[in-house]
Amino acid sequence: MKLLFEKSVKGSNFFRFPLQNLPVIDLQETIPEEHWRTSDLGIPELSEAEAVRHYTELSHRAFGVDDGMYPLGSCTMKYNPKINEWAASLPGFANIHPYQKTYTVQGALELLYELQIMLSVIGGMDRFSLQPAAGAHGEMTGIMIVRAWHQSRGDHKRNVILVPDSAHGTNPATASVVGYKVREVKSNADGRVSLDDLKEKLGDDVAGLMLTNPNTLGLFENEILEISRLVHEAGGLLYYDGANLNAIVGVARPGDMGFDIVHYNLHKTFATPHGGGGPGAGAVGVKKFLIPFLPSPIVVKSKDGFYNLDYDRPKSIGKVKTFFGNFGVCVKAYTYIMSLGGEGLKEVSQHAVLAANYIKHHIAEDYDIPHQGICKHEFVATSEKQSEQGIRTLDIAKRLMDFGYHPPTIYFPLIVHEAMMIEPTETESKERLDNFIAVLKKIAQECRENPELVKSAPHSTVIGRVDETRAARNPILKYQE
Numbered sequence: 001m002k003l004l005f006e007k008s009v010k011g012s013n014f015f016r017f018p019l020q021n022l023p024v025i026d027l028q029e030t031i032p033e034e035h036w037r038t039s040d041l042g043i044p045e046l047s048e049a050e051a052v053r054h055y056t057e058l059s060h061r062a063f064g065v066d067d068g069m070y071p072l073g074s075c076t077m078k079y080n081p082k083i084n085e086w087a088a089s090l091p092g093f094a095n096i097h098p099y100q101k102t103y104t105v106q107g108a109l110e111l112l113y114e115l116q117i118m119l120s121v122i123g124g125m126d127r128f129s130l131q132p133a134a135g136a137h138g139e140m141t142g143i144m145i146v147r148a149w150h151q152s153r154g155d156h157k158r159n160v161i162l163v164p165d166s167a168h169g170t171n172p173a174t175a176s177v178v179g180y181k182v183r184e185v186k187s188n189a190d191g192r193v194s195l196d197d198l199k200e201k202l203g204d205d206v207a208g209l210m211l212t213n214p215n216t217l218g219l220f221e222n223e224i225l226e227i228s229r230l231v232h233e234a235g236g237l238l239y240y241d242g243a244n245l246n247a248i249v250g251v252a253r254p255g256d257m258g259f260d261i262v263h264y265n266l267h268k269t270f271a272t273p274h275g276g277g278g279p280g281a282g283a284v285g286v287k288k289f290l291i292p293f294l295p296s297p298i299v300v301k302s303k304d305g306f307y308n309l310d311y312d313r314p315k316s317i318g319k320v321k322t323f324f325g326n327f328g329v330c331v332k333a334y335t336y337i338m339s340l341g342g343e344g345l346k347e348v349s350q351h352a353v354l355a356a357n358y359i360k361h362h363i364a365e366d367y368d369i370p371h372q373g374i375c376k377h378e379f380v381a382t383s384e385k386q387s388e389q390g391i392r393t394l395d396i397a398k399r400l401m402d403f404g405y406h407p408p409t410i411y412f413p414l415i416v417h418e419a420m421m422i423e424p425t426e427t428e429s430k431e432r433l434d435n436f437i438a439v440l441k442k443i444a445q446e447c448r449e450n451p452e453l454v455k456s457a458p459h460s461t462v463i464g465r466v467d468e469t470r471a472a473r474n475p476i477l478k479y480q481e
């Protein structure tokens with residue numbers, strides 16, 4: 001496919017503003033001569049129709065959850081109901097400005113206020129900030145709150161955050177960005193936090209533990225109450241990475257497990273299109289004793305029902321994002337929660353867990369599954385059984401694309417060799433799950449009978465095997481030097 005620059009034909013942009021009734025300003029007269037451009041602008045020239053066709057063609061080459069199943073583990077690429085988009089584009093939400101006086105945007109403030117209450121109820125927390133723009137940003141906000149809390153008590157010796165070896169990469173990255181040292185806690189043989197190792201790693205230098213539950217293997221941390229007791233006894237706080245919340249919404253609450261601070265990925269659990277850079281929202285919730293440290297402002301409701309912004313919060317860690325965060329994502333999450341209700345949300349998790357177990361059960365003969373037993377909303381398989389034919393997880397992921405499926409997450413979590421992490425989400429029908437299972441079985445058969453076919457996949461995509469790292473290591477972002 002040609003680039004816009006290659007399609008450009010000089011003089012083909014015929015669009016002109018109708019100037020008849022406008023005062024004509026001679027720009028050359030108003031701008032001093034030394035500022036005039038001397039070189040060509042160098043932007044492509046195409047008719048409107050050709051430009052639209054170019055982008056439409058590009059859009060056909062992309063793959064999204066509206067094209068097919070997207071079982072990218074940990075990312076929760078569920079179908080996003082279109083009613084959410086409708087709500088977010090209502091003029092009263094889409095056309096307001098954050099500098100408007102609060103009395104002119106009472107509806108928007110009410111939505112934010114109510115959303116944070118709903119999120120509090122869902123997680124067993126006391127107060128939420130909707131400012132952070134993504135999960136990783138929520139983590140940063142949360143760990144800044146951990147630090148602010150220790151410092152407010154005059155405890156300056158704690159400089160370590162504990163992170164399990166199964167954690168998402170953003171957890172250690174966050175701790176390090178906020179200025180902490182990272183100390184890894186090992187997993188035990190069944191894929192959960194090793195209590196023995198945790199006890200060894202705890203001490204009076206530990207500020208807190210970051211944990212996701214269920215963890216990145218899709219396994220619930222059954223010992224969470226004991227973990228919570230140990231961390232608190234050592235003087236640390238417990239941080240919940242809520243990226244996997246969609247496995248337990250309406251069933252269990254991080255607040256009841258002992259977590260002091262949580263983030264939810266509104267764009268994962270509460271249905272917003274994401275990937276390719278967002279936008280997202282990493283709402284951060286805390287227990288009562290940490291409310292003063294939340295980012296400012298928070299939306300408050302006065303006795304007469306008026307919504308206002310509270311900036312007068314001296315212990316706050318400050319602002320982490322302009323204005324109110326990604327407001328549109330909050331509208332979508334609100335719509336999603338309201339359209340499902342409490343019972344509906346519970347069913348979301350139940351179906352997500354059922355779908356993952358259904359696939360896991362049906363492919364167990366064809367693929368190695370290192371951690372047995374019931375999983376939550378996702379599970380990890382490997383290509384161990386295919387390794388005799390010299391096939392790697394990467395090959396299987398590439399071959400899936402030939403059958404119209406987005407590959408699962410691969411080579412994560414790091415503690416499983418040749419990992420393939422599958423999260424179907426609750427929005428796939430049984431027919432779709434059956435087809436996905438059939439395809440995985442067919443690929444396993446191909447691995448046995450015609451391994452070259454799998455090793456050289458994909459065969460049906462516009463571009464075949466690409467160098468996995470070159471685009472990141474050697475990006476060429478300009479058409480011309």
Ligand SMILES: *Cc1c(COP(=O)(O)O)cnc(C)c1O
Pocket residue numbers: 074075134135136137168170171212216241243244265280282
């Ligand atoms: C997605 C994810 C994150 C990071 O969230 P972003 O919104 O992508 O910044 C953190 N932890 C886990 C387990 C995740 O799956």
